[in-house]
Amino acid sequence: MNRVTRRQFMAHTAAGATGLTGILLTRTAPAFAQKREVTMLGWSHFVPESDKKLAELLARFTKETGVAARSDHVPNVQLAAKQAAEVQTKAGHDLMLFYNEQGWRHRDNLVDVDDVVGELNKKYGTDIYPFCKDAFFIKGHWKVLESIWPAVAGTYLQSKFRQVGEGPPDTWADLLRAGKKLKKIGHPVGIQISHCIDAPTTFWSIAWCYGAKVTEADGKTIAINSSKMAEVIEYYKELYADAMEPDVLSWDDSGNNRCLNSGHCSWIHNPVSPYAAAMAKKLPIADDINHHSSPAGPAGRFVAPNARGYGIWKFSKNIDAAKDLLRFLFREDNLTEWIQAGAGFNHPMWRYWEKHPVWNSDPKLRLLPGEGVYGRMRGWPAPPSDIFGAIDDLYILPDMVAKAIGGMSTKDAMAWAADQIKRIVDSTRS
Amino acid sequence: MGRIGQVLQREGILGHLLVLPALLLLAGLVAYPFAIALWLSLTDSIVGRAGHFIWLTNFVSLFTSDEIFRQALRNSFVFTGTAVAVKTALGLCLALLLAQNLRMKRLIRGAVLLPWVIPTALSTLGWWWMFDSLYSVINWSLIHMGLIHERLQWLGTPHLAMSAVITVNIWRGLPFYAITILAGLMAINPELYEAAESDGAGAWGRFWHVTLPLLRPVLAVVILFSTILTFADFNIVYVLTRGGPINSTHLFATLAYQVGLQAGRIGEGSAIALVMFPALAAIVYFQLHYARKEV
Numbered sequence: 001m002n003r004v005t006r007r008q009f010m011a012h013t014a015a016g017a018t019g020l021t022g023i024l025l026t027r028t029a030p031a032f033a034q035k036r037e038v039t040m041l042g043w044s045h046f047v048p049e050s051d052k053k054l055a056e057l058l059a060r061f062t063k064e065t066g067v068a069a070r071s072d073h074v075p076n077v078q079l080a081a082k083q084a085a086e087v088q089t090k091a092g093h094d095l096m097l098f099y100n101e102q103g104w105r106h107r108d109n110l111v112d113v114d115d116v117v118g119e120l121n122k123k124y125g126t127d128i129y130p131f132c133k134d135a136f137f138i139k140g141h142w143k144v145l146e147s148i149w150p151a152v153a154g155t156y157l158q159s160k161f162r163q164v165g166e167g168p169p170d171t172w173a174d175l176l177r178a179g180k181k182l183k184k185i186g187h188p189v190g191i192q193i194s195h196c197i198d199a200p201t202t203f204w205s206i207a208w209c210y211g212a213k214v215t216e217a218d219g220k221t222i223a224i225n226s227s228k229m230a231e232v233i234e235y236y237k238e239l240y241a242d243a244m245e246p247d248v249l250s251w252d253d254s255g256n257n258r259c260l261n262s263g264h265c266s267w268i269h270n271p272v273s274p275y276a277a278a279m280a281k282k283l284p285i286a287d288d289i290n291h292h293s294s295p296a297g298p299a300g301r302f303v304a305p306n307a308r309g310y311g312i313w314k315f316s317k318n319i320d321a322a323k324d325l326l327r328f329l330f331r332e333d334n335l336t337e338w339i340q341a342g343a344g345f346n347h348p349m350w351r352y353w354e355k356h357p358v359w360n361s362d363p364k365l366r367l368l369p370g371e372g373v374y375g376r377m378r379g380w381p382a383p384p385s386d387i388f389g390a391i392d393d394l395y396i397l398p399d400m401v402a403k404a405i406g407g408m409s410t411k412d413a414m415a416w417a418a419d420q421i422k423r424i425v426d427s428t429r430s
Numbered sequence: 431m432g433r434i435g436q437v438l439q440r441e442g443i444l445g446h447l448l449v450l451p452a453l454l455l456l457a458g459l460v461a462y463p464f465a466i467a468l469w470l471s472l473t474d475s476i477v478g479r480a481g482h483f484i485w486l487t488n489f490v491s492l493f494t495s496d497e498i499f500r501q502a503l504r505n506s507f508v509f510t511g512t513a514v515a516v517k518t519a520l521g522l523c524l525a526l527l528l529a530q531n532l533r534m535k536r537l538i539r540g541a542v543l544l545p546w547v548i549p550t551a552l553s554t555l556g557w558w559w560m561f562d563s564l565y566s567v568i569n570w571s572l573i574h575m576g577l578i579h580e581r582l583q584w585l586g587t588p589h590l591a592m593s594a595v596i597t598v599n600i601w602r603g604l605p606f607y608a609i610t611i612l613a614g615l616m617a618i619n620p621e622l623y624e625a626a627e628s629d630g631a632g633a634w635g636r637f638w639h640v641t642l643p644l645l646r647p648v649l650a651v652v653i654l655f656s657t658i659l660t661f662a663d664f665n666i667v668y669v670l671t672r673g674g675p676i677n678s679t680h681l682f683a684t685l686a687y688q689v690g691l692q693a694g695r696i697g698e699g700s701a702i703a704l705v706m707f708p709a710l711a712a713i714v715y716f717q718l719h720y721a722r723k724e725v
Contacts, residue, residue: 081691087478195674247563250586393693402676
């Protein structure tokens, strides 16, 4: 073995350090490492086949265009932190997945994709679900190209409902009535009241159905302290005490899926992923699972689906290639395959896609695309803003409910939430 | 020998050169991010957007109007105080046990280190399953032993959730205490024990008058490091509870992450992350000062 003298070591270290400093200062990788590549960061899909299909489509894009393409994935809850890291350092992927208000939060750092949407509208029409447009058409420009909104439906075990003489609940009151019977036979219903994304999703849905709102339509006047919101909290308290088990206070986004697929829970409020997982794993419970429209309330039927889509960072060095990649992924043949791979989870923003064969491939999926008409963006009737993103990300709404369940009076719980929201409103510049 | 060689022969210059890479790393990876965080904490920045300089408004607001922050403050003291106290007591006991002439001594000492060696996020996932509301092996065992009749909601009840995150922190941190204290025990001159024994000291007397006084500098350093690391803990709470239920397990790091990165309010998040810096710096100063005096 050759001995390295101290002098040689110092010389090599100095050369290496000089090279690294040069790369960092110029922010340019050495020429031999440079290769044109479009990169995207998305979530780890709840239906893994969808991510596999995406990888396949990217490989096809590379073959067609000669431009390499790669998609990285992180768990849903980590996306916001990754976006923050990339935007603060102005470095990272070319395309980023955003959901709900995240596009709004990063609007100043996103390229307009009006041209791409305009081209796709020529093919798919302009009949777009309003909540998708609310989420991603920001201040007169498309900032994010919506790729997935999963219908949040009632997902239930048919045998358990039959056992207690109930059908699929059409209203939240029906769910409460059935849930009381179901808990007695050891099969409670389950809605997260915890620090996860599903918890505010269901909360917004129930609140709207009861006519409650968090702010007035101006998005700043706090309206959470109301008799209708009190009704919502009382509903949650009764549902928790008589139809659910305390597990719901600790569930993450997959907690309800696991509970349903284990056969313990009889009903959850969720996209189609538990059924898709049961089918993919050939679990016997798949036969028992079915879906129904998200329940209605005295004020109507409303639901808060998570709209997800890709945007292009302004600091990307591959903006044109990134747009080409979006055009490729949303081309009819490719999008058809991508939707199919989602097994009922992936729905683009155009109603045109309600005709996709996946919805008719299984009677249990047939109602899902129709759920889009009940969709609203969080904050509704106010337009999306940083305020509602923060309310969701700080879990103020499920915490308000959890406090009331934990013994705080409904009035005090609403006052607590109003204080927290006021802090957010006061410290948020539009 | 060339001119560079001659210069490198001078110890003063070579010494500085050898320290330089470490200094550059510290400046780049510690001082620079710290300065940026300090600046952000004095602004109302949202991620990706320039904020306005607002002096100490973030800090004042945290203490005067943020109930969640005040809860995280209380949680941090309960979490750190309990975990450090239990780790110190158990670590001392474990170190005394490991110092005995046990069979397979090396194997046991190696095994004790395992919780500290496994990546925290990975081991905490194991604990997450053990505390799972539906599949908890702890609940299963307690029910089958007849100690409880209903499943305990380890991560869904505020006090149990706090107990759970403290338990995992103790499990993970104990080896660090045990091995470091063991090293301190090994360094104590056996003649001191012999002298104490000849003066009539029993086991307790030898521990109280010889072991403990001579371990004090080691204990001071171990407690110092552990206090800082426990205060700054993130992984355990993030994996197990994400600060829930109802913020009852939020610590500074998890709340700063939630506010600064997840909700994008990076100015406020930075203030939460830095709020304990003066207090921790004071603890470091006094404990190191104390340890130096003891040595």
